[in-house]
Amino acid sequence: MPRTKLSREEVLERIGEEFRCHGYAATSLSRIAEATGLGRASLYHHFPGGKDEMVRQVFRKVGEEVGEILALLEEPGDPRDRITASMKAVERFYAGGAKNCLLGAMVLSGGSELFADELAAAFTAWIDTLSATIRNAGVPAGIARRRAEDAVMRLQGALVVARGMKDTGLFRRLLSELPNQLLEESS
Amino acid sequence: MPRTKLSREEVLERIGEEFRCHGYAATSLSRIAEATGLGRASLYHHFPGGKDEMVRQVFRKVGEEVGEILALLEEPGDPRDRITASMKAVERFYAGGAKNCLLGAMVLSGGSELFADELAAAFTAWIDTLSATIRNAGVPAGIARRRAEDAVMRLQGALVVARGMKDTGLFRRLLSELPNQLLEESS
DNA sequence: GTCTATATTTGGATAGAC
DNA sequence: GTCTATCCAAATATAGAC
Numbered sequence: 547m548p549r550t551k552l553s554r555e556e557v558l559e560r561i562g563e564e565f566r567c568h569g570y571a572a573t574s575l576s577r578i579a580e581a582t583g584l585g586r587a588s589l590y591h592h593f594p595g596g597k598d599e600m601v602r603q604v605f606r607k608v609g610e611e612v613g614e615i616l617a618l619l620e621e622p623g624d625p626r627d628r629i630t631a632s633m634k635a636v637e638r639f640y641a642g643g644a645k646n647c648l649l650g651a652m653v654l655s656g657g658s659e660l661f662a663d664e665l666a667a668a669f670t671a672w673i674d675t676l677s678a679t680i681r682n683a684g685v686p687a688g689i690a691r692r693r694a695e696d697a698v699m700r701l702q703g704a705l706v707v708a709r710g711m712k713d714t715g716l717f718r719r720l721l722s723e724l725p726n727q728l729l730e731e732s733s
Numbered sequence: 734m735p736r737t738k739l740s741r742e743e744v745l746e747r748i749g750e751e752f753r754c755h756g757y758a759a760t761s762l763s764r765i766a767e768a769t770g771l772g773r774a775s776l777y778h779h780f781p782g783g784k785d786e787m788v789r790q791v792f793r794k795v796g797e798e799v800g801e802i803l804a805l806l807e808e809p810g811d812p813r814d815r816i817t818a819s820m821k822a823v824e825r826f827y828a829g830g831a832k833n834c835l836l837g838a839m840v841l842s843g844g845s846e847l848f849a850d851e852l853a854a855a856f857t858a859w860i861d862t863l864s865a866t867i868r869n870a871g872v873p874a875g876i877a878r879r880r881a882e883d884a885v886m887r888l889q890g891a892l893v894v895a896r897g898m899k900d901t902g903l904f905r906r907l908l909s910e911l912p913n914q915l916l917e918e919s920s
Numbered sequence: 921g922t923c924t925a926t927a928t929t930t931g932g933a934t935a936g937a938c
Numbered sequence: 939g940t941c942t943a944t945c946c947a948a949a950t951a952t953a954g955a956c
Contacts, residue, residue: 576951587924590950596951653897658897774935
C-alpha cells in the first residue's frame with residue numbers, strides 16, 4: 547500500500563500487471579486493491595463497471611503502448627533497423643520475458659469469451675503491421691504474412707514456455723533471432 | 734447432466750476439458766459438476782483433495798497421453814517418419830487447434846505457482862524427447878536442442894493465437910511445416 | 921476521492937441420510 | 939456413490955458518511 551498517491555496511468559499500470567500475471571479470473575479485487583493501494587469502493591469510483599471495465603481500460607492502455615512499438619516498424623528507414631528497434635522495444639515491454647502478455651493471459655484464463663473482439667483485433671494489428679514491414683523490405687506478400695504470423699505465434703509461445711520453465715533465455719534468444727529470420731532470402 | 738454413468742477416465746476427460754478451456758481459476762466446481770453430471774459432494778468423494786487434486790490427476794492423465802505421443806518419437810525407424818507421425822498425433826490431441834494445451838492454460842491462469850514443478854517437468858519432457866529425435870536424425874546436439882525448444886514454443890504460441898483469433902489454420906499450418914523445418918540441413 | 925460498513929452471490933468444502 | 943442440506947470464506951458490488 548504505497549503512501550504516495552498514484553496517477554491514473556500508474557493505477558492502470560498496476561492493474562495491468564495483475565491481469566498480465568494472474569489472468570482474468572484469478573485477479574480479484576482484493577489483489578487489485580492491494581496492488582494499487584486503493585480501497586474497493588475507490589476502485590468502483592474510478593471504474594464503475596467493475597472488473598470488466600478495468601480490463602477494457604487496461605486493454606486500451608496496453609494497446610497504446612503496443613501501438614508505439616508498432617509505430618517503430620512504420621517509420622521511414624531501413625526495414626531491418628526498424629525491426630531490430632521494435633524487437634528491442636518488445637524486450638523492454640515484456641521485461642525480457644519476465645512479464646506475461648495480456649493477450650495470452652486473457653485468452654487462457656476465462657477472458658476469451660468476454661473480450662473476444664478486443665483480443666482478435668489486437669492479434670490482427672500485430673500481424674498486419676509486422677507483415678507490412680516485411681513486405682516493405684522486399685519479401686513477397688504471401689511469405690511476409692506467413693512470417694509475421696509465425697513471429698507473433700513464437701512470441702506468445704516463448705512467453706508461455708518462459709513462464710512454465712522459469713527460464714527467460716528462450717524468449718531473449720527468440721528476439722535476437724527474429725530480425726534475421728523475418729528478412730532472409732529464401733522461402 | 735448425462736444420464737449414463739461415466740467411467741473414471743471419462744470423468745477425468747471432462748474435467749480436463751474444463752481446465753484446458755477455462756484455466757485454473759475460472760474452472761469452478763459448479764462448472765465441473767455440470768460437465769461431469771456429478772454433484773459437488775460426489776466430486777469430493779472421488780477427489781478428496783478438491784480442485785487441486787483434480788488438477789493433479791488431470792495432469793497425470795494428460796501426461797500419459799502426451800507420453801504416448803512422445804513414444805512415437807522414440808520408436809525405431811526413420812526420424813522423419815516418426816516426427817511426422819507424432820505431429821499427426823499432436824493434431825488429433827489438440828483437435829486441430831480447437832482445444833487448448835493444459836500447460837499453457839495453467840501457466841496463464843493462476844496455476845503457475847501451485848503447479849510449478851509439474852509444469853516445468855512437462856515442458857522439459859517435450860523438449861528433451863523432441864531434441865533427442867532430431868539429434869538422432871543427424872542434426873548436431875546444440876542445433877537439435879534449439880529447434881526442439883523452438884518447436885514447443887511455436888506449438889504453444891499457435892494454440893494461443895488460434896484461440897485469440899478464432900482461426901485454427903495457423904496451428905495446422907505449423908504442424909505441417911514442422912517436420913521439414915526440424916530436420917533441414919542448414920544452421 | 922476515499923473510507924467503513926454491508927449487501928449479495930458464488931465458490932470451496934463437509935455432514936449425514938440413503 | 940450419490941444426494942440434500944449446510945457451513946464458511948471469498949468475491950463482486952453498493953450505500954452513505956466524511
